[in-house]
Amino acid sequence: MNLIIEGINCFSSAFNKTSSFENFKRFEASYVLNALTLDRKEAIFAWLKLGLNENDTLQCSVTIGAMEPILFSQKVESIFDQRIEELEDAIAEKESDEKVVLKIIVRKSHKDEGNYLKLNIYSLEDFSDYLVKRNLKELASFLPNEFASEKPVNFNILHEVVPFRTNRFIFSQGYPVIDSDLQLDSESFDRMKLIEKRDKCGHFANASTMSYLPEDFHLLGNCQYKEIERVLKCLESFYLLVFLCDFSSVSSRLNVKMKGYKLLSQEFDIDRLKSAKTDELYLIYKWVYNEGNFSDKVGLARNLMSIHLKNDDLLELESGTVHSLESGYDIYLKENVKQYIEIKNKLSEFIQSSSDKANGVTKNMFTSMKNSLWGFVSFFLSVVFFRVITKGTVQGIVSDDILLIAYGIIGMSCILLWVAIQETNTDIVRFQKSYKSLKSRYKDLLDENDLNKILQNDKIHNEDVLHIKQKKTLYRNSWLMITFIMFIVVTGLWYLSSSNEDLDNNNSLPKATQSK
Incomplete structure (x- = not known):
């Protein structure tokens, strides 16, 4: 059953189609009616209203011979009755050799049904x-x-269709049965x-x-x-x-x-x-655009497709090409996993190396402090030994000259402390820059979240930096404390030496007086 043919049958049971056309916006067809009858006027009016959504507009016209077309459309019944009367008059005046042409025009518009x-x-x-x-x-x-x-x-087809x-796009039957x-x-x-x-x-x-x-x-x-x-x-x-x-x-x-x-x-x-024949091509497309690393998959697909063609024709792929892609991608993933493990191992080595560098940063400061202390102790012991050898006693060990030299060494120690602190601060900055630079390079190779997971969100690095700063504070405080103690000891010995010397001088004056 066909909606258009059903309408034509209301005018005539015998007809021939002379032309027809349909696109997205319009349907148009012309028919020569072999026998025109108006016995089914009610059926004609019902047909004009039947099976159309409110967005389509149907018109039909009947032309007898050279007369003006008589138009029928989806309007009120009184106008329809007027057109029927005009057509009846035209039929009465029709010559036997005049053709009767029925023209049907539908202006179409799509309808939004919500989800389609x-x-x-x-x-x-x-x-x-x-x-x-x-x-x-x-x-x-x-x-x-x-x-x-x-x-x-949904292309709603108004005649019988499979x-x-x-x-x-859905092509479904909408008439006579939905x-x-x-x-x-x-x-x-x-x-x-x-x-x-x-x-x-x-x-x-x-x-x-x-x-x-x-x-x-x-x-x-x-x-x-x-x-x-x-x-x-x-x-x-x-x-x-x-x-x-x-x-x-x-x-x-x-x-x-x-x-x-x-x-x-x-x-x-x-x-x-x-x-x-697109079966293989469609499988490849679905594989490429499915889950996974799209850039890697499309690159691999283009490489393998170019060598699996018949006659270098992109529409003639060898059967099973998609399986070659899947195998190639599996190998590619295994290589990537191997590379990933290597990168992860290198990162672990870097983390260990970074911790070793952190220990090395403060080791230089400790070495400088040790050398400074050892230099002062060596000087002091030399003075003691020299005093014992030359005078046979340690009394008066720190003279004014020795005190001046000791203060000079203590001053140099303070300068060395300042230099060591500046050097350590510079090494900390370089240590942090080196870490950030390497992390930035690995961002091109690893996902940022994965990189942060491997680096434990910089936890180890931050602990290393904190360790360096704590060691720096410990060595600085120790250095200052030792220097202060050396200052107190030297100053105290000098004071004792000066006091003993004054006492000796005072004791020698009465003896000199008695001898006179």
Whole structure:
């Protein structure tokens, strides 16, 4: 049963179609009626109202011979009755050799049903003829600009049809019986994410006007309508090449370039795309754009595809190429795991080396402190030994001259302390810069979160820096304390020496007086 034919039968049971056309916006057909009758006026009016959504507008006109057409449309019944009267008068005046032409025009508009869009198709044959006659660039744009939404589209066919569908486009029967098995759910994926991936590793010159995916035209099941099937195959082939090649553009032909182990540059016309066998290509596309490292997968796919072609034709892939990709990627991942372990081991070595460097930073300060102390002690012991050897006693060990020299050594020790502190501070800064520089280089090799996990969010480095600062504080305080003690000891010995010398001088004066 056909909605249009049912309407024609209301005017005449015998007719011949002279022309017909249908696209996304309009259906138009003309018929020559062999016998015109108005016995079914009520059926005609009911037909004008039947089976249409509120966005479509149906008009029909009857022309007898050279007279003006009599128009019928979806209006109130009183106007319809007026047109019937006009037609009855025209029939009464009709000459036997005059033709009766019925012309049907439907202005179509899609309807938003919430989770999908619906567009009526009045003749799948005429609609497929329209698609077939479009050039490649027009066909690749597919839907008119009015279909701005990325929702699924239900082509509601108003005659008997065997339903078929792709992931996005559903061709279902809407008259005389609505297809109760219609499934409007589609495969769940992020369209924009897939398009962003495509643009990340390739350039499609017509991307602004053609935002379709290969899934949109991939048939899910069989299609009994060969012309429609060829159109969908053409579009699927078109977008598979766009999503897998480095560069693509379309004018009258599809131009693509792929940089693999071999550089491939090809052109495909619409007939070649319609006849393509895309099963292998579609499997590769799904594998590349599925989960995993997209950049690595698309690079590997382009390399292996370039050496698995028949006659260097991108639409003639060897069977099983996708399995070669999977095997190659497994090997690639194993190599990456090996490289990852090596990088992780190097990082562990770096962390250990960094801790050793942290110990070395304060070791220099400790060495300087030890040498300074040893120098002072050596000087002091030399003075003691010299005093014992020359005078036979340690009394008066620190003279004014010795005190001056000791103070000089203590002053030099303080200067060395300042130098050691400055050197340690500089080494701390260099130590931190070296760590940050190496961490920055490893960011190019590892995920930032993984790098932070390996480095324990800089915990060990921060502990090393804290260790250096604590050691620096300990050595500085020890150095100052030892220097202060040396100062007290030397000053005390000098004071005792001076006091003993004064006492000796005072004792010698009475003896001298008595002797006189």
